[in-house]
Amino acid sequence: MSKQELSLFQAEMSDVRPLPASDQIESPRRSRPDLAQLARRDAAIARPQRDSNPLTLPDAVPEVGPLDIVGEKKNGVQEGVYRKLRLGKYEIQARLDLHRITTRDARVMVHDFLTHSFRHGLRTLLITHGKGNGRMKSHVMHWMLEADLVLAWHSAKPPHGGTGATYVLLRKSPDDSRRTREEYGG
Template sequence: MAMTDEELFMASMGDVTPLAKDNQIELQKKKNSPTLSQLEKRKAAEQELEFDANYLSTEYVDLLDPHDLLSFKKSGVQHGVFKNLRLGKYQIDATLDLHGKTFREARKTLFDFITDCQQRSIRVLLIRHGIGLNSKPHPAILKSYTNKWLQEMPIVLAFHSALKCHGGSGSTYVLLTKSDEKKLENREQHAKR
């Protein structure tokens, strides 16, 4: 009669004795610490996963001439309000200078600045973007993107190139919506009448 595999195994292992506990060696896998490049890749991946609230586009923009005037108003903005903005009759509450900033820096700075101003109930801004005569590879790149970005922001009601005394076509007056706090304050004030 033929032996089964289990019986063959047991027959061949019959004279084997287990090792004493003292003689057992535990094998531990050596854990290598991550390399510098692995750490950098991890950091980049984590930053990608972070939510970026900045929705300003980085896509193609119609390039403007360096001396073009910027002008935009949303529907519902009164003609007189826009005229006063265009003529620089409102007090400028905050100024942002984008000169010398890279494209990415300008995009982030502009978004953060305008969002912060609106939260602080600051309504009239001056953005200094320059005319971009010497910008590479095309003139007026930052000015063109500033024009596009301001139109993409729902809290921007209107904007217009500034008067010469405030920078001319290299600067732009911006009018923001009221903060939620100011809107509530206005409702309460007008409800008392």
């Protein structure tokens, strides 16, 4: 610092006096946190929950047209069982309607629907995705491929929604498989 700068600094600080010494500590008064602050604090403290949903939400999925008839069976599904599913011969045990649902919410709903149905021993389901522009239908078909619980699926017959809905066949629960083996001696 030059002599000129030092003298200018001392001139500016000439009227400054030190604070009196004190043994007391003054802490700033804090108001109680509001709800938003509490929520932010809880979110910062909480451990991030791991998403247990195996269904993905990719940016792009194979495009399915709104009027396209879709269907597939995974390995191990007998042709007669798949034919009955395609023809709508099985009783629909549960339904899920995805109209006016975002794909992000639909991903969660489809996973929960499949899991809940499997736990309760339901095998034949109907997912109504609508025709629209085919975007939701494309995602549902993608999820059917990913879902381990799903054995087969096919576009529904017109009374059940036609190409705007899909029949889904779930695998048997271990208890149902055991009961079938006992009943038929397998």
